[in-house]
Amino acid sequence: MECPQELRYTKEHEWVRIEGEIGTVGITDFAQHELGDVVFVELPASGTSLTKGQAFGVVESVKAVSDIYAPVGGVVVEVNADVGRQPELVNQEPYGGGWLVRLRIADAGELGDLMDAGAYREYTREKD
Amino acid sequence: MTDQILKRTALYPCHRAAGARMVDFAGWEMPISYRGILEEHRAVRTGAGTFDVSHMGFVEIRGPQAAAFCQKLTTNDIGRLRDGRAQYSLLCNEKGGILDDVVVYRLEQRRLAVCVNAANAEAGVAWMREHATDGAEIDDRRRQTALIAVQGPRAAAALEPLGMESPAGRLARFGCVETRVLGVLAVVARTGYTGEDGFEIFVPADHAVRVWDVLVGEGAATPAGLGARDTLRLEAGLLLHGTDMDATTSPFAADLGAFVKLDCGPFVGREALVAEAQTGPVRRLVGIVLRDPGVPRHGYPIEREGRRIGVVTSGGMSPTLGRGIALGYVERPHDAVGTAVEIEVRGRRLEGEVVRRPFYRAPATGSGPAGHAQGRP
Numbered sequence: 001m002e003c004p005q006e007l008r009y010t011k012e013h014e015w016v017r018i019e020g021e022i023g024t025v026g027i028t029d030f031a032q033h034e035l036g037d038v039v040f041v042e043l044p045a046s047g048t049s050l051t052k053g054q055a056f057g058v059v060e061s062v063k064a065v066s067d068i069y070a071p072v073g074g075v076v077v078e079v080n081a082d083v084g085r086q087p088e089l090v091n092q093e094p095y096g097g098g099w100l101v102r103l104r105i106a107d108a109g110e111l112g113d114l115m116d117a118g119a120y121r122e123y124t125r126e127k128d
Numbered sequence: 129m130t131d132q133i134l135k136r137t138a139l140y141p142c143h144r145a146a147g148a149r150m151v152d153f154a155g156w157e158m159p160i161s162y163r164g165i166l167e168e169h170r171a172v173r174t175g176a177g178t179f180d181v182s183h184m185g186f187v188e189i190r191g192p193q194a195a196a197f198c199q200k201l202t203t204n205d206i207g208r209l210r211d212g213r214a215q216y217s218l219l220c221n222e223k224g225g226i227l228d229d230v231v232v233y234r235l236e237q238r239r240l241a242v243c244v245n246a247a248n249a250e251a252g253v254a255w256m257r258e259h260a261t262d263g264a265e266i267d268d269r270r271r272q273t274a275l276i277a278v279q280g281p282r283a284a285a286a287l288e289p290l291g292m293e294s295p296a297g298r299l300a301r302f303g304c305v306e307t308r309v310l311g312v313l314a315v316v317a318r319t320g321y322t323g324e325d326g327f328e329i330f331v332p333a334d335h336a337v338r339v340w341d342v343l344v345g346e347g348a349a350t351p352a353g354l355g356a357r358d359t360l361r362l363e364a365g366l367l368l369h370g371t372d373m374d375a376t377t378s379p380f381a382a383d384l385g386a387f388v389k390l391d392c393g394p395f396v397g398r399e400a401l402v403a404e405a406q407t408g409p410v411r412r413l414v415g416i417v418l419r420d421p422g423v424p425r426h427g428y429p430i431e432r433e434g435r436r437i438g439v440v441t442s443g444g445m446s447p448t449l450g451r452g453i454a455l456g457y458v459e460r461p462h463d464a465v466g467t468a469v470e471i472e473v474r475g476r477r478l479e480g481e482v483v484r485r486p487f488y489r490a491p492a493t494g495s496g497p498a499g500h501a502q503g504r505p
Binding site: 036037039040042058060062063065084088091 | 149161164165166167355359421422423425444445447474
């Protein structure tokens with residue numbers, strides 16, 4: 001399972017890429033593999049305020065509906081329109097074209113408890 | 129807490145070797161997918177897919193009363209079968225509730241076979257034995273028989289390397305024949321559960337792996353699992369027993385009245401069904417296509433003008449249509465084709481409409497008569 005080094009990870013299998021005060025959020029390669037073929041993605045509108053840990057959207061596979069949780073609190077500034085038209089991007093490019101939302105991070109301190117790539121890899125190994 | 133030992137078909141090693149994702153289905157360890165449900169779905173719609181459905185039950189009925197026995201246990205008219213023909217039918221209880229949906233094959237006048245669903249196989253065979261009559265020997269061949277379904281517009285071509293003595297391409301839709309497949313006697317029927325052309329091969333379990341390997345190798349058929357089987361049958365508008373109907377459902381409610389022949393002599397459940405045929409069912413199974421984006425699923429409410437009128441029994445995103453599709457029961461008269469309805473998905477009402485099934489109809493290929501009838505799980 002791929003886990004890029006520069007990202008941070010949650011126990012619910014979201015990743016976040018931090019660039020200044022903007023965090024890009026998606027689900028991990030482990031998560032997409034567990035889910036199977038993604039057929040529908042439901043995301044909040046730009047401008048929505050999220051708190052850390054809040055369920056903010058849904059990724060649906062053929063068989064399952066999976067909530068996505070905010071790794072950090074903030075305001076949604078951009079939503080990936082491509083995954084609406086091509087939900088399979090979440091499977092094919094979970095860290096690239098399958099990104100879900102971008103947030104303006106409210107409190108960088110909330111990033112402290114996220115896992116790095118090594119810790120996440122260990123975490124997913126235990127789950128197998 | 130009990131450790132359940134799952135049953136395995138003869139093809140289990142092939143699935144493991146192919147890296148299939150396995151799942152417990154009706155007590156069997158079965159492949160849900162190999163390379164992915166959507167990829168396998170598309171392979172069946174555009175080429176040929178091959179499914180291991182050996183968990184289903186194959187029971188032979190032999191003797192001078194074989195046809196009469198099948199007639200009294202099933203709702204459809206066995207009298208319409210000639211040698212080499214199969215028909216979709218239902219097994220009902222005394223109340224007219226559907227115990228299982230089956231396909232009955234007439235190989236010869238004194239030799240018929242019934243294919244039952246995996247989940248109902250034990251109960252189905254027991255029920256047949258309960259109603260046994262002289263002159264009809266029940267031969268439960270489940271353990272010795274593997275079942276491979278090859279489905280898709282290229283299905284006949286995929287079967288060519290099997291060297292069937294009686295070529296698959298010559299079988300009429302719903303035809304069946306006992307013939308040699310890779311030199312071994314097997315029953316091949318032009319039946320299926322995907323809405324495509326296709327064949328179901330009942331082969332001795334000892335020879336299943338050889339047949340599978342040839343289909344996947346020279347036949348270039350794509351291994352497809354139960355996940356794709358479900359998305360395909362839903363697009364074809366076909367019901368799944370245990371999900372869309374059960375022993376409390378009447379054939380008329382399930383919109384399967386076409387497979388109930390009330391004028392062909394007695395059968396178990398006939399009296400109850402004669403009564404219901406007078407009044408009609410209170411609710412009926414319909415197909416719904418969503419106009420709004422979203423995925424309908426089992427248990428989601430169906431509404432009309434803010435009032436609940438029914439419930440979804442099977443639903444999903446149609447890979448071919450790119451829209452949510454569902455089967456569900458609605459109160460009459462809201463079952464009329466064209467009725468505007470809503471399906472509630474996570475608190476939101478998504479707009480849709482009752483449509484005629486199938487949701488997807490395969491283009492006619494010109495080979496074998498195009499027939500549409502409820503197929504086979």
